Amino acid sequence: MGFTLTYLSLIVLIPLSAVFIKASGLGWDGFLGILTDRQVLMAFRLSFLTAAGAALINGVFGLLVAWVLVRYTFPGRGFLDSMVDLPFALPTAVAGIALTAVYSSNGWIGSVLEPLGIKIAYTPLGITLALIFIGLPFVVRTVQPVLEDLDKEVEEAATSLGANRLQIFIKLILPALMPSLATGVSLAFARALGEYGSVIFISGNMPFRTEIVPLIIMSKLEQFDYAGATAVACIMLVLSFSLLLAINLLQKWAGGAAHGR
């Protein structure tokens, strides 16, 4: 117990508090000045929008993948099931260069889409794609267990009362999945906000256009603007903690709903 607390404080708590203490050293004006700098604001906007977009797309397609993996049998199902965890196991730098290679102008997919006028690499679209990649397992793995434990009897009862599959899906299954789906989407969103390695290769890191917040912190550090980096990091931390809290609450909601029957 004592060991736990010492280790925890040393490695986690003290370093984290350093961010807040250092930021407070800036003074309120300095702090706000850094945060309202246009470049920083654009980066926040970009990070937010791409993370949200990626999380939502992951919500839809993650649900599809989870559904197919749980409810249907087909050759290669087990293999695909394990592969869902790939973005989790793959180092982010590898994901970054792989995605850039695929979607850049001479990549397999990029070369097909560019003549159509769709540019992916070095655009927010590319960033969103990278974020979709790394967020996939979060949604699928959160929804899968709930889907597996769904009560068949309720569906059979509804069918025997004359409901068709679409009605059953919309009125029975979807509401039952909502808590876990929301949790998965939030997890994907939280991860996407802070993601660095997979994104910096495909984004091109152009200030005001494709610069994400983690990169801003990085460039400020490289310019030895510790104060600036800390200020931005402070906001990121506040966001992360709020998300963590929200996710914990969502998970409680999901746990409650599963046992509510």
Place this chain on the structure above:
Amino acid sequence: MSAPTTSFSTARDPESPPPGEPPVSGRRMNTKLAATAEPRWFQWILISAAVLYLVLLLFVPLLTVFAGALERGIAAYSDSFLDPHTLFSIRLTLIIAAIAVPLNLTFGVAASWAIAKFQFPGKNILTTLIDLPFAVSPVVSGLIYVLIFGKQGWLGPWLEANDIKVIFAVPGIVLATIFITFPMVARELIPLMESQGKEEEEAARTLGAGGWQTFWHVTLPNIKWGILYGVILTNARAMGEFGAVSVVSGHIRGMTTTLPLQVEILYNEYNYVEAFAAATLLCFLAFVTLVAKTVVEKRVEAARGRREREAAQEA
């Protein structure tokens, strides 16, 4: 609950079992029960959509890495590993994992044991605190160590006076890696130990076993698969971490580059074949991780099934 009769089924599934056969129970729904299944053709549309999505999203990038690495042939591929910087980065990555994993393992086991087996005020806060590194962006994780150990940091002047380098040196990377992988073992073990309860430990105590004996002979064997799982995840993350290490390492070639950092350096210098070659090593790491994960999951399932059957027999 009787098997559904054909008059209620919304789709004629020629494969459905004849009435009289027991419905299939188990974790996966058997779509041969016609009444609660979508029409087969619709299933295949969904399956194809999902498979196509996964192939595009997951497999194409993977294949690109290997294609890029082998672009100039096998000779160029294997030659990339002769580069001393790459070799160094491989060694450094291994060393860091060898330090971070056991440390976090010890902590994870200690913390989960404290949380699962004892009641104390603030337990929830402790659990949330353990989850913190998960929520923090990798770059911020690196930044916090720079703030403390860097030149302008709290301990900066003291470290310089004693000629100890932490940031832009290996110890900094180790610290950042420990921070990142900190929760992994604990997150695996806490639910596992909580679901196992305290009865076995209490029984051992009443039979006269000491604290350490109880831990070694009763607790540990029960959680061994959870530990293995946590170690696999921790190791994968420790070896593959990029953002946090990028911040604290300073990218000093031959001194503080880990394998993921080396991949970035090679890529930024347009040494694409070398970059992809190094990346394939990390891909292999990912594959091994996934395989190990699947194997352990199967064992955990089997162990859980055995326990449930034993419990049912005792009831």
